[in-house]
Amino acid sequence: MSRSVKKLTGLVAATFTPLTAEGEINLSVIGPYIDYLIEKQNVKSVFINGTTGEGCSLTVDERKQLAAAWCQHGKGNYGQQKCIKGTRARHAASIGADGIAVISPSYFKPINADALRLFIKEVSAFAPDLPMYYYHIPSMTGVALDAADVLNGIEQMIPSFQGVKYTGTDLRDLGQCVCYSQSHNWSVMFGVDEQLLGALVLGVHGAVGSTYNYLGHIVNQMLAAFDNGNHMQTRALQFEFMEVITFAKNLGFDVSVNKQVMSEVSGLAMGPPRLPLLPCPVSKAQAIAQKIKDFSQRH
Numbered sequence: 001m002s003r004s005v006k007k008l009t010g011l012v013a014a015t016f017t018p019l020t021a022e023g024e025i026n027l028s029v030i031g032p033y034i035d036y037l038i039e040k041q042n043v044k045s046v047f048i049n050g051t052t053g054e055g056c057s058l059t060v061d062e063r064k065q066l067a068a069a070w071c072q073h074g075k076g077n078y079g080q081q082k083c084i085k086g087t088r089a090r091h092a093a094s095i096g097a098d099g100i101a102v103i104s105p106s107y108f109k110p111i112n113a114d115a116l117r118l119f120i121k122e123v124s125a126f127a128p129d130l131p132m133y134y135y136h137i138p139s140m141t142g143v144a145l146d147a148a149d150v151l152n153g154i155e156q157m158i159p160s161f162q163g164v165k166y167t168g169t170d171l172r173d174l175g176q177c178v179c180y181s182q183s184h185n186w187s188v189m190f191g192v193d194e195q196l197l198g199a200l201v202l203g204v205h206g207a208v209g210s211t212y213n214y215l216g217h218i219v220n221q222m223l224a225a226f227d228n229g230n231h232m233q234t235r236a237l238q239f240e241f242m243e244v245i246t247f248a249k250n251l252g253f254d255v256s257v258n259k260q261v262m263s264e265v266s267g268l269a270m271g272p273p274r275l276p277l278l279p280c281p282v283s284k285a286q287a288i289a290q291k292i293k294d295f296s297q298r299h
């Protein structure tokens with residue numbers, strides 16, 4: 001089946017999970033959220049229940065409800081909308097998600113690439129026709145096996161395997177993932193937004209990230225400049241982008257701050273984060289949001 005799957009490319013927003021002031025999931029925001037991404041950011045694909053979406057802090061039932069809502073709104077209104085879901089493979093297949101991404105277990109950690117491949121295979125068996133991606137994010141899982149080692153031979157174990165979402169800064173390993181993926185027509189999606197240009201040069205096929213929620217329109221311009229071979233413009237945009245992220249990092253940029261920034265920039269009510277993340281002071285988010293708005297206005 002893997003040959004008939006449309007290859008994942010371009011920008012994918014790793015979505016925030018809207019919560020009410022009381023901390024319940026707020027599905028009513030998802031329709032307007034999808035409109036915002038498409039109309040204001042020109043971003044047509046979403047990655048839900050990931051790091052940005054606080055997937056690990058949600059119950060299984062909440063994740064299922066969110067996945068169903070994103071797929072229902074996305075598919076109903078926009079044929080192009082994509083959903084890639086972090087967990088619950090069988091459910092993802094049943095609601096029409098376009099794919100699923102699996103992170104490494106992080107409490108009992110796989111001791112080698114074989115163990116991790118076996119784990120991903122076991123998940124994929126619940127949804128054998130659903131495109132499967134390995135989500136490499138050693139900064140969160142603590143599992144720093146080379147992703148290229150995980151890919152090696154995985155096509156023989158998982159026929160639905162379609163690629164990797166690479167949130168790491170090891171360009172050697174990333175390059176080897178791209179190289180290995182070529183002959184399988186897989187997608188390598190990059191996940192360190194402020195370093196995207198380095199990954200583009202190595203040939204990644206797209207990017208999944210939190211900042212494409214509100215800077216997707218600019219990064220789309222960067223991708224277009226890159227495709228046109230305009231290195232000067234690509235670099236200039238990446239440098240401006242880096243400056244915004246550096247400003248945010250100096251203020252303590254985490255998922256909580258990021259979520260409040262999204263509320264400020266988009267006007268959509270993302271609500272508070274869930275513990276152990278602490279609510280972000282509004283003034284801090286406003287300072288970052290202003291930088292983002294200034295950047296957007298310049299382009």
Ligand SMILES: CC(=O)N[C@H](C=O)[C@@H](O)[C@H](O)[C@H](O)CO
Nearest residue numbers: 051167191192193194209210211
């Ligand atoms: C560790 C983490 O959550 N990385 C995200 C994606 O994987 C990125 O989108 C970052 O949020 C972004 O690059 C800002 O640093």
Ligand SMILES: CC(=O)C(=O)O
Nearest residue numbers: 014050051052209210
């Ligand atoms: C950024 C990303 O991909 C995630 O939120 O999981």
